[in-house]
Amino acid sequence: MTVDIKVIRAGQMYRYYLRQTVVGDGRRPARTPLRVAQEQAGVPVGRWMGRGLAVLGLAPGEEVTEAQLRNLFGERGRHPYADRIEADRLDAGDSAKKAFKAGALGRRVTVTGVDFVFRPQPTIYLLWALGDEETRRVIEAAHERAIERVLEWIEDEVAVIRYGKDGIYRVRPPGGLVAARFRHYEARSGRPLLHDHLLLSVKGQRLDGKWGSIHTTALHENTVAASALYNELVASEVCEALGLATEPRIVTPGRRPVMEIAGVPHELIRWTSRRSDQIAACLEELEHEYVTAVDDDGELKFLPVVSERARAKLNAMAARKTRPPKQSARPLAQLRAWWKASAILTSGVAVDVITSLLEYARAAAAAIRARVAAVVDVALAAVDVTATVFVMNEGGRFHRRHLLAEARRHLALVLRGRRRDPGLDDQIVAAAISTHCLDISEPKTTIGLLADYRLYTARWDLADLPARPRPPTPAPDPDRQPPTDPGEPAALRPPGQDAGEWEIPRIPLQYDRAVLAGVVVREKLRTTTTAAVRGRAYDVVAHQQAAMPEQLLAPEPADPGHDDQGPEPGRQEAIDMTGVRALRQSRTDVEALDLTADRLRRLQEVATKMAEDSRVRADRHTAQPDADVVRPVRPDDQQAHRPQQPGPHRGREAGH
8 A cells, every 4th residue: 555544642652753754754853943953854844734724723735833733743632823822811811721721622632643654656756756857846746636635535535523422423524624744755765755744633623613533443444445546646647747657567476466657667666675675585584484383392383374464464573673773864856866876876777768767658658548448437347346345355245445445446457547537436336336235234333324334245156266275284295395376285395495495385365366256257247248239348348458458458440339240359359268368477467367277167167157147137237228329439538438318319428
């Protein structure tokens, strides 16, 4: 994720933020004023954000002072101008108790805020660090606007104030929230890392004018959706302003691909990921200790393989063990000159590529936009989103926020850096819930009746998918290494390799099964689509091609807009199982799948069975009056396909 969250508590944690975070993660000298320390560190001053500023007498973009931070975050949630308010009340003759109460925002709290950390994808901040001044300003402006949009979404859709007995009543803060934003330029390793700390106050005002506290659990629950929204917004803003495009890249085998700016060499990302290399090396040692740990009786203490949950915990341990001390902050101009020199000398990328990085990215974007049409099919996107969320969540149970986060990831994958219609993510979620999800909520409290906490599962039966493999048993023979595929016999140890030097066996990640589930359901829809419903089949193929990597794209037909023609062979090949087999060789654009011939045959059998089970539902769906309307696709336009209303005037509905 590119958005992290951490609570801020009054006391020692707040003092840590005041000593280091507000001055670019450097060490603030003792008794140095905040503004002077920020100038010495070369970082900009903090700025206020949020719609709740007007109630507190603040303005958006106004400089954040030390006294305001101390009152709002360090004094357990007081007014930013509490000192002035208290002094005025004392001068008016009020008692000290009343004067102190006048400067408070409701009850005193221990958790005074949350720290959201926003950072763009590596290829974006590489362009920011190695590009010219205009590129830097464009990226910083897109970064700031994306943060503002995410904060607005939190104010409108996420933040709630709890009150009443056991917090049974919940209300959105009508006046909005208050946050202080601080800009940082580098990571602990000294490499470029554009990121902002957004210190969000938990104080909010209700409709009756009383002050309450924002429920921080709701903020934590929606962090993934906030991260997906930020990624989508900042990428589209940068791509539209600079003429770029995004492509999916695999960072960790077995996990979902991330969207990066096309044309930026992966070696430059490796140059910035020195911390990642240190964590990976430490993680490998911890995993070996995990699978070989024994108790007093000589029995294995843990599983002989590393599960996904164990891997996450070990990764956090490795990050803590390899965390270096913070360095002194330096001015941005000095950092940018040092970054470019370091990249030229140590990254292994050609000098002309580094000095002309934006031009290389624009050339790659031109090739992508010429071959990939950004088509958003709401109905088919709902299938993809539901299938992925259903498999990725344990037990197949999920909430609306899970669908929303996946819908935003889906849009980022399909649009390749183009802007989308406002509310398109909500339309996909609504279609997924109404068509493919089953409400299984059994509310025992008032919170269970809220829309955000309704519990869903998929309507399909995906039990025929390949089951998640069981952990293997340890190999008794020291000359045999643990199997790479759980459930298979132990393999012979490679020659020249000592016992214990083999790769640590890991349970395959759930995203692999999520991709398989999406393929099965989409194959079911394609199988049930007849030649008579030409328009719907065209939408399916266009959507498939928009999400496919370039090497799997089928050639464009001569005239795709004619309804009276049958399905072209090239179109069928684009969504044939041959494309799924080719995913195994594709490691740069989409997630590589470990698909054997037996699994592919099994997948085809499952798709056929599901097609038969769903034929009645498909017939009912295709019986709509406008189901066979053809919607031609323009390569440079975003098409948001939605059901049309019956009427005399029916044509293409294009959103932009």
